[in-house]
Amino acid sequence: MKDNLFGKTLQELEEVVTGEDMPSFVAKQLTDWLYKKHIQQIDDMRNLSKKNISLLKKKYQVGLIKHTSVQVSVDGTKKYLFPTANEKFIESAFIPDKNRATLCVSSQIGCKMGCLFCMTGKQGFQGHLSAGEIINQIHSLPEFDELTSVVYMGMGEPFDNLENVLKSVEILTADWGYAWSPKRITVSTIGIVPAMMRFIEVSKAHLAISLHSPFEEDRKKIMPVENVYPIPKLLDSIKSFDWNSQRRISFEYIMFKDFNDTQKHINELARILNGIKCRINLLRFHPIPDSPLASPDEKEIVEFRDRLNAKGIVTTIRTSRGEDIFAACGLLSTKKLLKELDSEKDF
Amino acid sequence: MIDPSKHKLREVIVKNRQEIAAGVFVFSYERVYSFTSGQVVAITVDLTDEPRLYSIASGENESEISILFNVLPEGKLTTQLANLSNGDKVFVSRPFGEFKGDEESAYWIATGTGIAPFVSMYYSGLGKDKIIIHGGRTLRSFYNQEVFQKAYGERYHRCCSGEKGEHVFNGRLTDFLKTQNNLPIDFKYYLCGSSEMVVETRDILIAKGIPFNQIIAEIYF
Numbered sequence: 001m002k003d004n005l006f007g008k009t010l011q012e013l014e015e016v017v018t019g020e021d022m023p024s025f026v027a028k029q030l031t032d033w034l035y036k037k038h039i040q041q042i043d044d045m046r047n048l049s050k051k052n053i054s055l056l057k058k059k060y061q062v063g064l065i066k067h068t069s070v071q072v073s074v075d076g077t078k079k080y081l082f083p084t085a086n087e088k089f090i091e092s093a094f095i096p097d098k099n100r101a102t103l104c105v106s107s108q109i110g111c112k113m114g115c116l117f118c119m120t121g122k123q124g125f126q127g128h129l130s131a132g133e134i135i136n137q138i139h140s141l142p143e144f145d146e147l148t149s150v151v152y153m154g155m156g157e158p159f160d161n162l163e164n165v166l167k168s169v170e171i172l173t174a175d176w177g178y179a180w181s182p183k184r185i186t187v188s189t190i191g192i193v194p195a196m197m198r199f200i201e202v203s204k205a206h207l208a209i210s211l212h213s214p215f216e217e218d219r220k221k222i223m224p225v226e227n228v229y230p231i232p233k234l235l236d237s238i239k240s241f242d243w244n245s246q247r248r249i250s251f252e253y254i255m256f257k258d259f260n261d262t263q264k265h266i267n268e269l270a271r272i273l274n275g276i277k278c279r280i281n282l283l284r285f286h287p288i289p290d291s292p293l294a295s296p297d298e299k300e301i302v303e304f305r306d307r308l309n310a311k312g313i314v315t316t317i318r319t320s321r322g323e324d325i326f327a328a329c330g331l332l333s334t335k336k337l338l339k340e341l342d343s344e345k346d347f
Numbered sequence: 348m349i350d351p352s353k354h355k356l357r358e359v360i361v362k363n364r365q366e367i368a369a370g371v372f373v374f375s376y377e378r379v380y381s382f383t384s385g386q387v388v389a390i391t392v393d394l395t396d397e398p399r400l401y402s403i404a405s406g407e408n409e410s411e412i413s414i415l416f417n418v419l420p421e422g423k424l425t426t427q428l429a430n431l432s433n434g435d436k437v438f439v440s441r442p443f444g445e446f447k448g449d450e451e452s453a454y455w456i457a458t459g460t461g462i463a464p465f466v467s468m469y470y471s472g473l474g475k476d477k478i479i480i481h482g483g484r485t486l487r488s489f490y491n492q493e494v495f496q497k498a499y500g501e502r503y504h505r506c507c508s509g510e511k512g513e514h515v516f517n518g519r520l521t522d523f524l525k526t527q528n529n530l531p532i533d534f535k536y537y538l539c540g541s542s543e544m545v546v547e548t549r550d551i552l553i554a555k556g557i558p559f560n561q562i563i564a565e566i567y568f
Binding site for chain 1: 385387389397400443444445446541542543545546549550553554558559560562563564565566567568
């Protein structure tokens with residue numbers, strides 16, 4: 001099995017070329033071909049010598065992966081299915097909106113976090129994506145040239161796969177890579193604190209935190225991570241960083257009827273987020289099978305938003321997109337595509 | 348290289364390392380910090396690797412902290428831990444986390460090494476009015492089973508998916524739960540194990556009428 005060049009950082013490519021006794025500048029040529037010129041195979045790297053091409057081809061391939069299917073929503077959202085190296089599948093959601101276009105990428109196959117409201121969590125965990133598999137969702141997207149932003153809000157918890165997520169962000173933002181502004185990238189987490197702090201230190205991309213309740217005891221009931229990294233520890237860590245730059249932190253808040261939608265919740269959100277320059281994104285809950293949770297009606301969500309704004313917290317309601325093709329927030333899942341062997345359990 | 352002071356890691360000496368079943372180990376170290384049962388510690392053997400989290404499996408007042416773990420097929424740290432000998436050094440954090448038990452009536456439901464926090468709660472005096480359901484692949488994988496059998500009798504259920512045994516349900520823990528009718532809706536249900544186990548168990552409990560806010564889960568990640 002040949003190793004993939006796509007998804008390697010400049011430093012990793014330098015190790016590849018020096019390992020083959022090529023001059024180190026060849027690594028920079030490789031990043032140009034891989035990330036700027038969108039070549040499909042090593043033979044297309046026209047400024048490499050025949051000898052170097054031959055050497056690379058013995059052990060390596062470019063490693064791009066095409067999507068195997070696409071579903072199109074009535075609202076224009078597209079859900080792409082990509083195969084992974086371990087013969088499983090992931091989904092990515094392309095969301096065009098007027099003069100913007102966002103891609104929601106996956107970072108893992110399935111998810112370990114077990115949040116009560118999430119369809120991905122119901123399929124369990126089948127593996128981490130490599131940096132190449134993360135970037136491939138962007139690079140191999142037919143609408144690549146239309147993209148204005150990428151959000152790591154697809155399948156999986158990005159900070160449970162920190163090294164590959166960091167590497168993918170580096171490739172997206174480095175001069176030798178795609179040279180995107182980090183402001184085009186948002187990484188979302190449920191709050192794995194040590195990994196989140198490392199991300200904050202080494203990356204300049206935006207951060208989104210799935211909060212969903214300001215109360216520890218309530219958050220525990222829907223998000224098991226609260227038992228390990230509770231809200232006070234999470235917010236203390238956030239407050240230790242200066243957010244007064246261009247970098248943005250936002251809190252994601254799925255609205256659940258009779259669970260997190262009262263004035264008490266508004267008051268507590270205002271209290272715990274005091275001192276953090278942030279915004280709240282309210283999300284409608286997209287029901288998943290057998291869920292005990294429900295969404296409040298539209299009027300209640302709007303009122304909740306207005307009351308948070310009145311408290312001085314910039315709050316918006318995220319438009320639901322792609323619900324009819326199960327591409328909306330919390331609905332991505334490739335469980336039906338898992339083979340029987342994949343679901344072998346430890347209990 | 349991890350900065351131990353930044354991660355608040357402390358070097359401790361391994362004691363009482365044992366393999367209790369194939370690929371399942373327990374070791375202990377001197378209790379240098381107080382803790383609350385149900386809490387976890389971050390552990391690493393090599394400071395070039397990020398520490399990983401393990402639930403404490405000993406009582407709050409015991410002189411040593413016990414850690415239960417199984418070797419994961421692709422787990423570098425668990426392989427390193429399995430190769431430790433008494434007297435070796437590991438780096439550990441202060442205990443932390445909020446998976447706390449209480450004295451109310453509850454089910455403790457775990458698979459494999461997920462029994463650790465409940466062992467800790469039991470030895471910390473929170474074992475009254477509890478029903479334990481423990482799932483495992485082999486008959487040797489039920490850590491602390493002799494004590495639980497004696498203390499709980501018929502309120503201690505072992506579910507073994509890989510072997511048959513006396514007084515053991517032959518099958519998965521989730522299969523056992525499906526056979527249970529009239530589960531009390533006013534009990535709390537504490538779950539600990541892999542995400543697959545927690546998600547499937549939680550779905551079964553909810554389908555049986557248990558309010559989701561009575562279910563508290565700890566997932567290994």
